[in-house]
Amino acid sequence: xxxxxxxxxxxxxxxxxxxxxxxxxxxxxxxxxxxxxxxxxxxxxxxxxxxxxxxxxxxxxxxxxxxxxxxxxxxxxxxxxxxxxxxxxxxxxxxxxxxxxxxxxxxxxxxxxxxxxxxxxxxxxxxxxxxxxxxxxxxxxxxxxxxxxxxxxxxxxxxxxxxxxxxxxxxxxxxxxxxxxxxxxxxxxxxxxxxxxxxxxxxxxxxxxxxxxxxxxxxxxxxxxxxxxxxxxxxxxxxxxxxxxxxxxxxxxxxxxxxxxxxxxxxxxxxxxxxxxxxxxxxxxxxxxxxxxxxxxxxxxxxxxxxxxxxxxxxxxxxxxxxxxxxxx
Numbered sequence: 455x456x457x458x459x460x461x462x463x464x465x466x467x468x469x470x471x472x473x474x475x476x477x478x479x480x481x482x483x484x485x486x487x488x489x490x491x492x493x494x495x496x497x498x499x500x501x502x503x504x505x506x507x508x509x510x511x512x513x514x515x516x517x518x519x520x521x522x523x524x525x526x527x528x529x530x531x532x533x534x535x536x537x538x539x540x541x542x543x544x545x546x547x548x549x550x551x552x553x554x555x556x557x558x559x560x561x562x563x564x565x566x567x568x569x570x571x572x573x574x575x576x577x578x579x580x581x582x583x584x585x586x587x588x589x590x591x592x593x594x595x596x597x598x599x600x601x602x603x604x605x606x607x608x609x610x611x612x613x614x615x616x617x618x619x620x621x622x623x624x625x626x627x628x629x630x631x632x633x634x635x636x637x638x639x640x641x642x643x644x645x646x647x648x649x650x651x652x653x654x655x656x657x658x659x660x661x662x663x664x665x666x667x668x669x670x671x672x673x674x675x676x677x678x679x680x681x682x683x684x685x686x687x688x689x690x691x692x693x694x695x696x697x698x699x700x701x702x703x704x705x706x707x708x709x710x711x712x713x714x715x716x717x718x719x720x721x722x723x724x725x726x727x728x729x730x731x732x733x734x735x736x737x738x739x740x741x742x743x744x745x746x747x748x749x750x751x752x753x754x755x756x757x758x759x760x761x762x763x764x765x766x767x768x769x770x771x772x773x774x775x776x777x778x779x780x781x782x783x
Contacts, residue, residue, distance in 0.1 A: 560754030
């Protein structure tokens with residue numbers, strides 16, 4: 455009897471699920487970033503905007519902090535349709551194509567204006583690459599410019615010798631190696647543990663990450679090098695999008711466009727607020743000069759030349775498009 459009741463209960467639940475799905479679509483969006491990140495706050499606002507615009511016909515649940523899927527598994531999971539949407543650090547996909555590394559090339563785009571031009575130049579290529587896998591980019595938002603955190607004043611590249619530096623993507627790893635350091639791959643959430651256990655001595659990241667990870671507990675200096683502005687990209691499973699009616703599809707696209715605009719502004723604001731917080735916690739912020747500036751430029755030039763060789767014709771087309779946009783500005 456108990457088994458029969460269980461089957462009846464499951465059948466009723468299944469019927470309820472079917473009825474609910476007929477009334478509203480339920481999507482899951484996985485992101486590796488915590489609730490305190492302006493990226494996650496922006497993504498959650500995007501989900502709210504979609505729900506409001508569709509009167510709840512499309513409900514997107516944002517699973518933050520890697521709570522649903524690990525960072526490295528988000529894109530494959532969205533591709534398979536295990537979840538409908540995801541957010542990843544774009545350059546973390548560099549093992550798939552050098553094109554995904556373009557926003558982590560030192561010296562190419564060190565300001566928000568240049569970073570935006572670079573995104574517009576690379577967007578058509580990246581959109582097609584995602585489409586080839588049944589994916590659809592919605593929007594991309596940059597982190598503030600990347601700099602170097604150390605527990606001493608950084609004056610030249612020789613100080614990188616023997617230094618274990620947190621490097622979250624392949625280009626940062628190559629950059630650290632060009633400077634003579636030892637790159638260590640560490641997810642953002644693991645930064646405090648990496649420093650406290652001695653697995654990491656320094657890191658290349660933004661003022662935002664420095665603030666959110668309380669960098670002042672581990673380092674004393676930040677070299678504001680404006681190396682690059684890497685982006686997060688939010689994307690969806692194309693089949694899931696195609697199942698929506700035209701009105702709901704447009705609501706998603708409109709909310710995505712607003713999320714991109716809002717996100718770029720939030721990044722600017724967070725950059726200023728985070729730098730202020732670092733100073734308030736006695737981290738010395740300085741611009742690279744003299745030998746250090748020369749060493750960083752040389753390491754970046756070497757990285758760019760290597761990237762162009764690996765990326766081929768696509769890279770040439772992308773950079774030409776980027777330079778044209780800069781010339782028109």
